Every structure is written in structure tokens, then in C-alpha cells.
Amino acid sequence: MNLLHFLSGRLVKGVLVLFAIAVLNFFLIRAAPGDPAQVLAGEAGAADAQLLEQLRQRFGLNEPITTQLWIYIKGYMTFDLGFSYRQQQPVLSLVLDRLPATLLLTGAAFVVSLALGIVMGALAARRAGRWSDSLITTLSLVFYATPLFWIALMSQIVFSLKLGLVPNVGYETIGANNTGLARALDIGHHLILPALTLGLFFTALYARMMRASMLEVAGADFVKTARAKGLSPGIVSRRHVARNAILPVVTLAGLQAGQLVGGAVLTETVFAWPGIGRLMFDALVQRDYSVLLGVFFMSSAMVVGFNILTDLVYRIADPRIEAGA
Secondary structure (H helix, E strand, C coil): CCHHHHHHHHHHHHHHHHHHHHHHHHHHHHHCCCCHHHHHHHHCCCCCHHHHHHHHHHCCCCCCHHHHHHHHHHHHHCCCCCEECCCCEEHHHHHHHHHHHHHHHHHHHHHHHHHHHHHHHHHHHHCCCCHHHHHHHHHHHHHHHCCHHHHHHHHHHHHHHHCCCCCCCCCCCCCCCCCHHHHHHHHHHHHHHHHHHHHHHHHHHHHHHHHHHHHHHCCCHHHHHHHHCCCCHHHHHHHHHHHHHHHHHHHHHHHHHHHHHHHHHHHHHHCCCCCHHHHHHHHHHHCCHHHHHHHHHHHHHHHHHHHHHHHHHHHHHCCCCCCCC
């Protein structure tokens, strides 16, 4: 079964999953307490019945729930995510404006967490039972158990306010008007702290998985054969143990990649990072249903995309796996 057929099958399943998620999100949002019309009327300084009815009629909130669902699904089929009555902009434009910042943050956090996790796990496995193994394992447990918001706040206090090594909040320096490489470096400087904070939890997870996987593979027959042939411990560890032990880590990383978007909500709020996580938080406070549904849908699409990419990477990493598996 060729790769094209594999991808087409995964895409069809992904579309069905997104449709189910979209319908579920619609009913969950409608079941939440709060009336967006009352929020808008309150911001306008008036909340009489006539104004509330006008607002509901303008934004289709007075339509039957089935009609609202049909309009919602029909719009999504044409990539129309609706209109934000709070921002007075199409939801798709709002999401696309914020999406690059979120992708940059989650992508950097993913790369950092996976690289650090694999390296730390490999070091712990090669020094199993020694003090360095205990240190890495302890740090992994601490980062895994510590709440993300606490790490974010403490990292701001220590590395920004006390040491002044990195910026405290924001996407880039306000008023600097940097362009080209200077702007890229400025954004990268602001990215360090939120990316590391978001990636620490997953670093701990990947390190523990890599350590356990390497210790398991190290006892396999083909590894014993490689040692019997006289290969050096370094070559055995890199070519035979690590290459096979990394497969479960890649699988876990792909499944966990979507959770980075959820973690980005809190991280973007703490660090004032202008991504879709911050947009979703603001929309939740403002009862902006259209924006919430649009962000949920885009987040779900990113998770589905990450899972398909994981399947491809897993197949490349282990050619023994058939494309249709």
C-alpha cells in the first residue's frame, strides 16, 4: 500500500474527526452559562430588553439551535469560521493573525522538549544507578509534578526581574521598529523564556520514557550480539540501542504535541504572548462564541495534523512498519 493511499486514508479520518469535534464544541459552548448579548449590552452601558433583542437578532442568537448549527457547519465547510461580534472582524482573520505566534511558541517548545528529553533520558540510561541518573530522574519528577503557571511565574521572577537575562513579557520590543535579522533575533530573545517554560513538562516526560525504553532495548538479543562482535559501547548505544529506543518517544511526542496548544493558553496569558491561546482566553471572558469555536476548531485541526505527521515520521524511523498499518 503506497504512501499516497496511506495519506488519503488518514486525511479522510481526520476530516471525520474534525466534523465530530466541531459539532461537539458547538453544543458544549451553547451549554455554557452566560449570554453574549448581555455582555455586549453591558459594555455599551445599557441592557434593556429591546437592545438585547436587537443584538441577538443581529448575530443570529435568536435562531433555533438547529438553524444555528446548520449555519455554523455550512460556514466551516467553506472555511468561514464566523464573525466576532466583540472584535468586529471575521474569526478566520483573527485566528490567522495570532496563529504564527502560537506555532512559533509551540514549535520551539516541542523541539526543545524533545531534544532535551532524549538527551537527558539517554544520559540517565547510560549511567543507570549512578548519581547522575538519580539527579536526572529527580529533576524529571519535579518538572512533571510542578504546575505550569508556577514555573512560568518563578522563571519570570528569577531570569527576568532578578537576573535580567531575558525579557519578561511580550512578543518583541515595543517601539524598537526592528526589521529583518534584528527583528528575528528580538523575537527569539522574547521566545526563550515561554518556550522553555512550556517545554519543561514534556521534557520530563520524554526523558523518563527515553530512559525506560533504552534500558529495555539494552537487554535485547540483537544488542547482546552487537556487543559480542566487539563493537564499542558508544557505537552500540548510538546505532542499536538509541535508534530503537527512540521510536516510543517519537510516538508519545506526536500524541502529546497537540497538548502544547492547550498549555500555550496559560503560557501565552502569563507571558503576554499574542497567540491563539491568549485570543481564546479573552474570548472566553467576553463570551465571544464565534471566536471560541474558531480557536477550538483550529486547535483540533493542529492536533490531527500533528498525529498524521507522527505516523509519517514513525514510518520513516522504522521502515519495517507498513504504510497501511
